[in-house]
Amino acid sequence: MAKLQTISEAEIQEISSTVKSRVVTEVVTQIQDMLGQLKSATLEIAVTGESGSGKSSFINAFRGMGDEDPEAARTGVTETTGEIMAYAHPTVPTVRLWDLPGIGTPSFQPQHYLEAVRLYQYDFFIIVTSERFRECHVILAKYVAQAGKRFYFVRNKVDNDVAATARRRGGDSSTVLNQIRTNCEAGLRQCGVDHPRVFLISSFEPQCFDFPQLQKTLVSELEGHKRHIFLLALPNLTSAVLKNKRQALSGSLWRTAMAACLGAMTPGGAMCSSVPLLMDTLRSYQQNFGLDTNSLHRLAGLTGKSYEELRREVRSTSGQELSMDGVERMLSQAAMGQQVLAGMLENRIPVLGTVASGGVSFIASYCLLRSAINDLSEDAERVMRKALNGSDLEYPEYQEDVPDPGEFY
Structure with a gap:
């Protein structure tokens, strides 16, 4: 029988060191992969609506900046979005909001529109109006849903409605908001939306109305790394x-x-x-x-x-x-x-x-x-x-x- 050779203390230490080194290498690789996945996670948010609905101001509010900020999306009383524009979040750049061309024109055809704006690259759509939702909004939402994407109806500029009502006849702001919500939901049901969810917001007062509720809803319906980076991108309102x-x-x-x-x-x-x-x-x-x-x-x-x-x-x-x-x-x-x-x-x-x-x-x-x-x-x-x-x-x-x-x- 072959004689067994004894292993010296130095050899044992060398083997132990080698094993530990390999363990550490594997751990480093796993951790780097995990952190890399988190840092590379992206969230693409499409924002669309009619001309003058306040899409650009909404994007700016979502990014925690005013319309006068040098990095803000361009705003105006007329349609300022003639082409697709992407705006990265200032502190979480892998979160991007896309200002899409307006809808609601006579030439608007949702299937061609969604093809032109590259529907499948977005995680969800936010459909913005400053008045009542119309059939064009619902048709667009249905095409988005057929593609397996989520959509959210946002009624913008409710601060103007509340202020105007108070100037004309006074009254409680909650009553005005309830009327707006009821009218929006009724209009959407007439166009074929069974269970409409409408978020009433003001882009100039994001801490008020339904803006926090919209953020909460998005957090709850996103998953994994996308939810994580979206949460970190939220403005500190509460x-x-x-x-x-x-x-x-x-x-x-x-x-x-x-x-x-x-x-x-x-x-x-x-x-x-x-x-x-x-x-x-x-x-x-x-x-x-x-x-x-x-x-x-x-x-x-x-x-x-x-x-x-x-x-x-x-x-x-x-x-x-x-x-x-x-x-x-x-x-x-x-x-x-x-x-x-x-x-x-x-x-x-x-x-x-x-x-x-x-x-x-x-x-x-x-x-x-x-x-x-x-x-x-x-x-x-x-x-x-x-x-x-x-x-x-x-x-x-x-x-x-x-x-x-x-x-x-």
């Missing part, structure tokens, strides 16, 4: 929206923190090697909560507040201008006093022991990002209340499952 954003960002927190610490596991890796990724993540959080410089300027222009008074409401360290040194200090502080939690996680996920030796621990990255999400959401709450003069609206919370890292491994 406390519940901010809570929902915090929940959505927490859903990818494990993966982001793991990617940061695994990124340090390169030859010569050190704490500083994870800082660029953490900086990028913190900056994206600032944008998601509308606290970066550009977002605050847009909000100031939209609400009439000054940029300076909105900026003063951003009080957390995470909400300030970020630097490499500053993020390193935040990372070091996050790592202090976390030994118990780190030990618990390491017992559940053995690879964390290897990760910690690579330069920066998972728990430090995780605690830093978790604290940042909480702090930034509180900053955004103060900014929202300052911008809206302390008002807030009811908006049911959306819940996204936050994965347990142990389940992933």
Whole structure:
């Protein structure tokens, strides 16, 4: 019989190191794939309607900017959309709203129209009017439904109707809105829509009327990554929206923190090697909560507040201008006093022991990002209340499952 050779301690350590290296490589690949799918997810929203219905103003309100913003969709009292125009969301550029040519002209033929505007590239359609819905709107909606796409009826400019009624004879605004809704739904039923849903909005007062309800409906009817990026693109009009954003960002927190610490596991890796990724993540959080410089300027222009008074409401360290040194200090502080939690996680996920030796621990990255999400959401709450003069609206919370890292491994 062949004599069995003994394995030295050095060889055992080498085998162990090789196995751990392969495990880490596989984990890195999986996490990068997950984060890549989230970042590359797209949402294409088609907005159409008659000339003068306020499509462009609706698109601007949806993107959280005023009509005078340099990046706003062009608006006017006549038809300004002669061709298809795409407008990316300012902080979530993979969310795009498409301003489509107007409908309702004598030459309008829905089947040719939908072919011309490339029907199948959009996730859903929003059909806008500033008066009553007509047969052309319903015909278009039916063709959209036949293609397996969702559509939503939006009655714009209801603020003008409420103000005009108040000037003529006074009266309660809710009565006016109920009349408008009843007339719109009745008109749609006459044209063949069995269960019409109409959202009454004002593009110039998006925090009022049915604008939040429209957003809530879209969130509930989207799925997966599309729902996630749509939620992050919502303007901060209510406390519940901010809570929902915090929940959505927490859903990818494990993966982001793991990617940061695994990124340090390169030859010569050190704490500083994870800082660029953490900086990028913190900056994206600032944008998601509308606290970066550009977002605050847009909000100031939209609400009439000054940029300076909105900026003063951003009080957390995470909400300030970020630097490499500053993020390193935040990372070091996050790592202090976390030994118990780190030990618990390491017992559940053995690879964390290897990760910690690579330069920066998972728990430090995780605690830093978790604290940042909480702090930034509180900053955004103060900014929202300052911008809206302390008002807030009811908006049911959306819940996204936050994965347990142990389940992933």
